[in-house]
Amino acid sequence: MKYIKDTLQHTDQVMQTYHVNSLLAKVIESKNMGLREYEKFVSPHLIYHDFSLFSEADLALERIHHAIEEHEKIAIYGDYDCDGILSTAILVQAFKELGVEVGFHIPNRFTDGYGLNVKRVKQMAEKGYSLIITVDNGIKANEAVEEANRLGVDVIITDHHAFNESDELPDSQAIIHTKMSVDYPFKEICGGFIAYKLASALLNHHDKYLYSLAAITTVSDMMPLVDENRSVVRRGLQFMNEEHYEALELLKGNGDYTTTTIGFTIAPKINSFGRLPEQIHPNNLVKYFLKEADPRLRKAVGKKAIEINGLRQAMTTKAYNEALKEAHDKCMFYASSEIHEGIVGLVAGKYAREFERPAFVMHYDAKKHLYKGSARGVNGFNLYDFLTQNASLLEGFGGHALAGGFSVSEEHFDDLRLALLEHIGDKTFRNEELVIPIDKEELSIPAVASLDLLEPFGQSNEAPIFLLEDVHIDEYRLLSEGKHLRMNINTSHGEVAALYFGQGKQRDSLASQDKLNLIGSLSINEFRGDKTVNFIVKDVVTNL
Incomplete structure (x- = not known):
């Protein structure tokens, strides 16, 4: 440093x-x-931009109200990280307060992958769902939305991730996205905060507990703490410290609620469910965060959260020590069939922070002859630029300057390693x-x-x-x-x-x-x- x-x-x-x-x-x-x-x-005045400022807010609300009036079956389709799990919980709870029991699903990152998929759409259609609301899982599920339309299922997409304006957008009933809404004044809010805005619009009032969950997602997704993000976190922390919500208390441990507590204690425990879904299905975590959750379930899941997070930490430490045994004088480029796919990003991040060098860590799938990995960039090494320049070697990739995911075939594994070493050359990196x-x-x-x-x-x-x-x-x-x-x-x-x-x-x-x-x-x-x-x-x- x-x-x-x-x-x-x-x-x-x-x-x-x-x-x-x-x-x-x-x-x-x-x-x-x-x-x-x-x-x-320093002003005590809170900044909050209303849901009505989203370009397709009316379309979304009209379709949801119609579904409620006609007693249609509604499903919330989330994501497997903290933002996606709590986004789902926020909407499920809001519908409960409207007297509507909705279905919900947190995808398995290994079998479902990221975003809405055709297989799950078909399953939901077979179960009689006619409206799917997605939260925090992108706006690129064109094939899945097309299948939903064919089956007579409407889809409302809510999301906050970046996208290319040249991308073809799904033919959904409505898309709620800050970056697609000219009148929405602040673009960088997370999925949980968007879900809260939809929830409060449906309920016609604010809710301290759901607002607190939105604050947690804002911190966990590393949103810029300015404008309304600063307001939701500041007031959310106040509510958490005043109300001592049981679901959060079981995850927090000792001390007050702070951004550090959320970022380093609460969020990692929630994320561990998505990283190691074989331990317990993340759907249980959605039930855990509902206001009227079964006390036995809450205690069991709260205890399991500590256990799974401890396992995640131990697995990360072991894998990291194994990875360090290989040469890493310029960067880390490590792959193993033994490393759990759910922790590759943690190992890469740990190396990048400690050594201030780029890190590429992969799980090798012998059946598919495929390496699936996560990478971390550092100051002076733009990861996204590197991946873009070497897209011909990759099966797929995504991310930004400092973090990303990718997959590479066995055939191009060494080519990618050589490209990385050539790209780095004699450069040294220092934050x-x-x-x-x-x-x-x-x-x-x-x-x-x-x-x-x-x-x-x-x-x-x-x-x-x-x-x-x-x-x-x-x-x-x-x-x-x-x-x-x-x-x-x-x-x-x-x-x-x-x-x-x-x-x-x-x-x-x-x-x-x-x-x-x-x-x-x-x-x-x-x-x-x-x-x-x-x-x-x-x-x-x-x-x-």
């Missing part, structure tokens, strides 16, 4: 204009946040991160607490990373039997605890230096009513 010290030149001016302390002023300046944008950020220089005397409790005004942090509103430059450490203390290191820094406001987790072994080498450059984040710790400032150390660097 390469750190770049932000050159701040207008801190005093920001302090005066925005009426803020120097610490917050530096963050505002670093984010290039104008006064009007800052005022919108860059901007750090905000601060002085220890700026670290008062009120100043650090003021950073909460800019939360929740996430995509497009990243948490600030700070640089404490040339700081003297007044005391070194080992924690947890030497596992962690605490470095105390005395200031005029009191003691600041710089916590370096997992780095207790570095105490002697760091203590031998007169001053340190610490890079990390700020938080406030409260214990028995006493508040202290913590500086969570990410790295210690010699120079920038």
Whole structure:
């Protein structure tokens, strides 16, 4: 990781204009946040764009209302990730509150694949369903929609994924998509938030619980936390912390609900069901999130979520260690019939983060002579461009600059590897991160607490990373039997605890230096009513 010290030149001016302390002023300046944008950020007013702004909103609502009036059978067809599972739960719950029991299906990523397919359409038609509503699974299921039309089944598509304007769109009853709606002012919302908007339009009111589920999907799908996304997450976190919904409590563990809790605890547990569907069908997770879920089911699924997530973590660690045994000096290009297809993306992501190099990880299907994989790009290596340039070697691919999926035949496996090595050549990749220089005397409790005004942090509103430059450490203390290191820094406001987790072994080498450059984040710790400032150390660097 390469750190770049932000050159701040207008801190005093920001302090005066925005009426803020120097610490917050530096963050505002670093984010290039104008006064009007800052005022919108700290305003308690929520941003919410109504469902009616979607171009085909009326078509969708009219068809659904007609189906309800005529007692037609309706099915919700979701996706196997957190966004798709919760999108499905949101709509199933909304219909329940309208007195309508709908069918639903979360596809198996290995047998069903991504998106609506012909086989499932036929099955739903045979069961008497005459309306299918898709959530979070794309707008490219032309063949499946064509089959539905032939069988007399209408399809309403709701989605948020990118698409090419030149693509032929399915002949569906309606498509609800921000990027196809000229009047919809903010395009980057996830499937769960779109499902919530449809649900609230059907119910004619907002719902705290369903709104909270939409907040989780917004974080899990890594949507930019600006505009209405910021509002749904901020207010959703408030609802979750106030209401303590049982379905979420069983997944959360200890502590408050934060974007970190959602991103690193709740969402991975939900995603693990889709990654390892042989353990338990993800449809059970939809039932789990319904308001009136059977308590026995909820406890069983909640317990299973922890178990499956633990299994997923163990499988990922084992596969990653196996992959590292092969040469990876320029990139990771690894395939095995032993690696579970559901974790290839996790292994690739782990390598890309740790080594800052591209990663291609594949499961080999011996029966089909096919490699199905997931890849991760890094700064300086655009994955989507590489896949596009080598499309002739691939059976199929999709994704974006930093993440994607692909499949390659046995015949072209080595060709793809050689193309990747040639593309990389002698390049080295290094991620860059901007750090905000601060002085220890700026670290008062009120100043650090003021950073909460800019939360929740996430995509497009990243948490600030700070640089404490040339700081003297007044005391070194080992924690947890030497596992962690605490470095105390005395200031005029009191003691600041710089916590370096997992780095207790570095105490002697760091203590031998007169001053340190610490890079990390700020938080406030409260214990028995006493508040202290913590500086969570990410790295210690010699120079920038």
